[in-house]
Structures are given as C-alpha cells and as structure tokens.
Amino acid sequence: MSKLVYNAVKCLECGQIIESMSQYDYKTCTCPNMAMVDGGLFYARYGARDMRMIEKIDIHDDDDYEIVRQYATRGSRGVNGDEPLTHIKLCDMNNGHLIAVLEYGAPEWHKNLILKEIAYRNVCMECELDSGHHKMSCSSRYNIKGDEI
C-alpha cells in the first residue's frame, strides 16, 4: 500500500497552493472559491465551491522518486529539538542530516524514503559525501549500501 507523502490543493481561481501538514491541519485559500485541504499525511480530504477550479497535488511514496524527493519533507525542531517545527524537503537535506535520521529512528515508511534519498545520491560511507563530491583521497570506495562508487 502506498503512503501519502504530500497533501495539497491548488486553487485555480486565486492560484494559491495550500498544504495540509498534519492530520487536523485544515487549510483554505482566501478567495471566494474557498478551496480547502485537510488530513495531513493520514488522508487527503479536499473541497471547494467549484471543484472544477481546484487541482489536487497528492504525492505517494511509490510515485516517481525524482518527484517524491521534491515534495516529501522531514519535520525538524533543530539540533537541540527546541526550535519551532520546520519542514525540509528530502532533496534539500544534507547528507549528514539523512544519516542522522537513520540513527535517530523514524517510522518505517519515512525511513524507507530516507534510504531512497541516500541511494539516489550515492553517499559514501566514509566521508559522507555524495558521489559527485566524494574525494579521490577518501579511503572508502563504497557507498552506504556497500555498493562501489
């Protein structure tokens, strides 16, 4: 079963994209069409006065990964856990952050996304740089999965 990783609606009347970040995060646009979205990543509930004037943008973990990494996010409260919650897209996370999430632990579906991102970048297990930045001087020739880079 696929998992919802991004839940948003674009109102075609005002052009606003509204995203529901958590189960009871009910968002609306501000124009008379009153587009709404709700449910976070639990269920995609949406509506509008004129349903023909909205476009649903819901992304699932089994969609094309090139797309998934630009929408799926990781919630973070900073290094010490005391900052306001912010969401960072998988494609914008640095390698160290990805690895830290695996060490910290996450729900299975989220962990799988992080593993996909690490595989996508071909991150070196030693210097934690991706294949594009991995230095010739680095002693490791293997990525985190153990494949040669």
Ligand SMILES: [Zn+2]
């Ligand atoms: Zn609107």
Ligand SMILES: [Zn+2]
């Ligand atoms: Zn390296």
